[in-house]
Amino acid sequence: MGAGGVDRDTRGEIQEFMYREAMALDERRFRDWLALLTDDIRYEVPVRVTREGLAEWELSPTSRIFDDDRQTLEVRVRRLETDFAWAEQPPSRTRHFVTNVVVDEGERPDEYAVASNCLIYRSRGTGPEPSLYSLSRKDVVRRTDEGWRLARRWAAFDQSLINAHNLSILV
Numbered sequence: 193m194g195a196g197g198v199d200r201d202t203r204g205e206i207q208e209f210m211y212r213e214a215m216a217l218d219e220r221r222f223r224d225w226l227a228l229l230t231d232d233i234r235y236e237v238p239v240r241v242t243r244e245g246l247a248e249w250e251l252s253p254t255s256r257i258f259d260d261d262r263q264t265l266e267v268r269v270r271r272l273e274t275d276f277a278w279a280e281q282p283p284s285r286t287r288h289f290v291t292n293v294v295v296d297e298g299e300r301p302d303e304y305a306v307a308s309n310c311l312i313y314r315s316r317g318t319g320p321e322p323s324l325y326s327l328s329r330k331d332v333v334r335r336t337d338e339g340w341r342l343a344r345r346w347a348a349f350d351q352s353l354i355n356a357h358n359l360s361i362l363v
Contacts (some may be wrong), residue, residue, distance in 0.1 A: 198304065205297045206304055207334050209340040214288035214310075215363050222269040225362070230334055230343040235260040237363060240352040251348055269356060284361050287313040300333055304342065306331040308363075310347070314361060326350040327363055 193305045209228075216225040239255040246271045260268070289311040296305045315322040332344035 197297050198295045200293050202304070206295050206306060206340060207293045209333060210290050210293055210306065210308060210331075213342060214290050217318045218288055220283065222272055223307075223360075226266060226269055228340075228342055229262060229265065230336070231262055233260075233265065233342060234346075235265055236344075236346050238346075238348055240349055242352045257349075258363075267309045272360075282317050285315045286361055289313070292325050298334075299333075302335045303332050304335075306333050310363065312361065312363065325354070325363070329363075 212270040213225065215229050216222075216228065223318060235258055236256060237258040239252040239257055240250060241252055243342060255265055259312050291311070292307075292309045294307045296307075298304045306329075310325075310327045310329050310332070311326070312325040314325070327347045327349050329345065329347045331346070334341050345363070
């Protein structure tokens with residue numbers, strides 16, 4: 193057993209899953225990405241706020257940038273596949289750098305808690321200035337008969353002001 197009571201093989205499989213999930217997003221294979229999600233997926237990105245000194249919280253307890261389930265994620269992907277996703281014309285080029293992957297046992301025997309850091313490089317069109325997004329992610333990955341699946345994604349941007357005209361990418 194390794195750290196967190198998770199054996200090395202399981203930890204390696206989950207890390208590989210995380211990298212392949214990021215690759216599907218970077219290659220704009222959104223249908224493949226949807227296939228990596230459970231039917232009960234929860235995809236949540238809270239709003240970060242800047243507060244004074246030792247404030248009780250830095251992430252809004254109620255406001256969300258994204259708060260999606262399987263149905264709303266499918267709608268987002270369908271929209272990206274049309275000519276009506278104006279925020280993605282021209283399409284974003286992204287690169288997800290997933291690091292510091294830590295795997296612990298989950299609340300259920302078939303689930304694992306996965307903490308990671310993610311740096312997303314995004315460029316669009318011919319503009320010389322890319323956008324960089326740094327996030328902390330806390331995921332739940334579930335072992336299914338079809339393989340590993342993402343059951344929950346909770347991600348928090350490190351910056352409170354997002355340097356983009358839109359945020360139409362998946363994190």
